[in-house]
Amino acid sequence: MYFPSWLSQLYRGLSRPIRRTTQPIWGSLYRSLLQSSQRRIPEFSSFVVRTNTCGELRSSHLGQEVTLCGWIQYRRQNTFLVLRDFDGLVQVIIPQDEKMPTGEIEIKVKTAELLNACKKLPFEIKNFVKKTEALRLQYRYLDLRSFQMQYNLRLRSQMVMKMREYLCNLHGFVDIETPTLFKRTPGGAKEFLVPSREPGKFYSLPQSPQQFKQLLMVGGLDRYFQVARCYRDEGSRPDRQPEFTQIDIEMSFVDQTGIQSLIEGLLQYSWPNDKDPVVVPFPTMTFAEVLATYGTDKPDTRFGMKKYLKRKDIESIRNFAADHFNQEILPVFLNANRNWNSPVANFIMESQRLELIRLMETQEEDVVLLTAGEHNKACSLLGKLRLECADLLETRGVVLRDPTLFSFLWVVDFPLFLPKEENPRELESAHHPFTAPHPSDIHLLYTEPKKARSQHYDLVLNGNEIGGGSIRIHNAELQRYILATLLKEDVKMLSHLLQALDYGAPPHGGIALGLDRLICLVTGSPSIRDVIAFPKSFRGHDLMSNTPDSVPPEELKPYHIRVSKPTDSKAERAH
Amino acid sequence: MYFPSWLSQLYRGLSRPIRRTTQPIWGSLYRSLLQSSQRRIPEFSSFVVRTNTCGELRSSHLGQEVTLCGWIQYRRQNTFLVLRDFDGLVQVIIPQDEKMPTGEIEIKVKTAELLNACKKLPFEIKNFVKKTEALRLQYRYLDLRSFQMQYNLRLRSQMVMKMREYLCNLHGFVDIETPTLFKRTPGGAKEFLVPSREPGKFYSLPQSPQQFKQLLMVGGLDRYFQVARCYRDEGSRPDRQPEFTQIDIEMSFVDQTGIQSLIEGLLQYSWPNDKDPVVVPFPTMTFAEVLATYGTDKPDTRFGMKKYLKRKDIESIRNFAADHFNQEILPVFLNANRNWNSPVANFIMESQRLELIRLMETQEEDVVLLTAGEHNKACSLLGKLRLECADLLETRGVVLRDPTLFSFLWVVDFPLFLPKEENPRELESAHHPFTAPHPSDIHLLYTEPKKARSQHYDLVLNGNEIGGGSIRIHNAELQRYILATLLKEDVKMLSHLLQALDYGAPPHGGIALGLDRLICLVTGSPSIRDVIAFPKSFRGHDLMSNTPDSVPPEELKPYHIRVSKPTDSKAERAH
Known part of the structure; x- marks a missing residue:
């Protein structure tokens, strides 16, 4: 931890910055995160009037004259002060004629x-003072003074800095900024629009630098990365932000294992030193395996989940399945004699029973939950029940999801296409249309495209997808076939990319890590809003400044747009 | 230089990536920029199938088996290939029965x-092949393969990386991302608008993180920096970009000299090793001094400009002044006997003449250009003539502006306010309303605010403003007085900032460096478009993808806007 745990306990309403010249005798501070994680401690007092931070002073400074700048954290009469800055606290005593009653030392x-x-x-600003999130966001500049926000933002800065060192200094990646005022992508319904001064012409804020990073590969910048700001307009959604940040990476002449090793090394190198080190390589499972095993493509692999359920829990789980999924669940309780104590026992043959016991490696006292139905749907239900069981058991004090444990998993061999929700006979990309098919499945594109697997890979951490990427299509003809023939997209909007592939595009692939989510998990924060300095509320508002806001009509004029209020269309119809 | 000079000479139309396993005997490469500027050479072949880059091989690799990936740069029959990647070129010979006629070695x-x-x-892709900029931008992904673009983008990445090391690792700055979807600022007419899903409500893309960085200081994050994407909608302007990048810095408890030392150290630390080192401290001049001396607040201090003019040049300069500024210029030629050969000689007293000679430290053969008029206007004209003279002399082969020379200058003590252009009786901020007044001039705010100087500072390099900043107002009352009483701004839109200052804002100040302009000067590029991977044209278009583009009406609906074509208003009137 970056701050002493008692720092946040001591916060007071009284808080004014003060500059002090003192003879330090006593000081206390904690800066272990920095000390252990960097080659040298940065100089926090260069270029300013202070000689030391409040948290820096030790008995080794005895007798030195120091200048401190900070906020008054606590004051008793005019004799005793606690001065605070980001780095910690220091006691300051204003000289009195009488002998100070406390302490062995004086300042x-x-x-x-x-x-x-x-x-x-x-x-x-005390940890134990309950505040609504709305109040915290309204006074974000005060909330930032809290121990937790200081820790989160400083850890984020340091972790990103180490990622940059790894990519730039160790592995020759080039940090390249790509535009955020771009053209809307086909089907990019979640993209914010930015009106231009040309009537009816708009820029779009892209959801990722996907097209640009592929074009950079064509341009011979063969190891690209960017800490990229991305935009997605999903309306109101809890724990999503309209702007977010991803560690965006692309390489030429690389395959899936190359990207995976790169990312394993990146996380290992940048992992905070106050956490257990990251163990590499990460395990890998195919999409089919994780679905069958965990009932989800982003399993929390910190726990297996096979014990501790009570009989009344089973009832609540059966109800959950019936209420939420309209699906019957059959519990099976295994006795010492391996008999099944279950309503299903009568409908199943002895040989099937033994085979199931063998397959599931069940032991005495285990509970097995069975369901039947279409494979994906049944797996998905059981995956949800597994998490539901974990919730139940943790309320009983069973620690299943150790917050100090970070369990990474690669999920690979996703399907390349999915049936379109609105018309299941048509196909849509499972991820995006630039994803390369699995080398063994290319022939399926021309026969049974639904069965083709892709070279997409997801990185999962403790049940959260924290990254995803793929080897891309570098052959223009294949890309055209997938876009035009299989996906029935209008290729005109992507003509620049198709043309680029025609001019000697190298084989390439990449990945993007969701930085906000990653830092959220690393710091154990309840929300990504706790790792972003000025987040939007779940409705997309900045509560501090009242954003978004109305704009006078004369400022809309240069952009050739008018507001059409919801009532307008009614008025129009009436008219 | 990062590439061998002959690399770009060798580019050919034929260009397909190829992977080769070869027995290297001969190779050639140049990577001095990296070698000299970093502690170690990054590993460019980690995670990929190649074992070496094309430019890496030396005779020390003799006998090793290597795998290379690259583009075919040149091919002669089927016997001889030159393979290329970003790092350089290597010759590959396909074994023939006959003895190779050239070279001492074979691959x-x-x-x-x-x-x-x-x-x-x-x-x-050859340097000497003239291409229009429009063609280069249309095929940007090919243009990026050129020596110059590879050099520019790689230098930019390395220079920014070193800036980060200096700020983060050496001086304890925290890299904090601030939002780009924000509220429009008062008078922010140059801000792009982003419609939200709430009828009539808009986000705005901010011109800088100014408000956020000040709020971070209130929040106790007392050393902030960000490589910040900023937005400014100025319509069509040559060599401006609608989105640009600044190195954005803010510190608490700092004064002007602190920021200046920080920036001098930053530039010295991050300066490319293939250039002459930066000498610090940079000279400082006041705004009044630079205007009187150079006739501009961003003088090119690489040259003095006092000689080499011919008589016919003087005529052209007089015409330039008359045509562009409607102002008379009187040239004075100094003879050996210190007499003036000038029409003005008859109208000036001997004592005045001697005083002028003394003040200007003129010598024999000097030419002096005199003009009369309102101080600022006359100075500004003479400043423009100085640059005009430099242009003239450089066409004669006199090297005045050495491209290898980097001449930095701090300009300080700017006026705090300027008369408003549209109503000169009212005031506007010379820079922005958060700039603190000069400590000696605070009393003037209440008597003669026009005369008050500010704590703003500009950093000038070779005649270009590459950075600017100020000590900010941290007192809420003073900030309110300046905004409401002196500037007559609507303080409601800034109420969050004023409120934050009320909660114990520390003294603070900062600066922003224009990264695109800085890299442009360092690389000697003719335009900032040459240091940006995917720039917009001067009309704000992306010529590769046809951006901005039209949007179907149904995609405007969720944002409650309609396009009002210029003809619509006429139609409305007719209606």
């Missing part, structure tokens, strides 16, 4: 200058 | 795999 103040005053804070 | 190919084919390129 002699020479001069003090009040730099600013502070109004009564809207909430006390 | 034995074991296997070769053709990875992709390449259509005839729209232009040959």
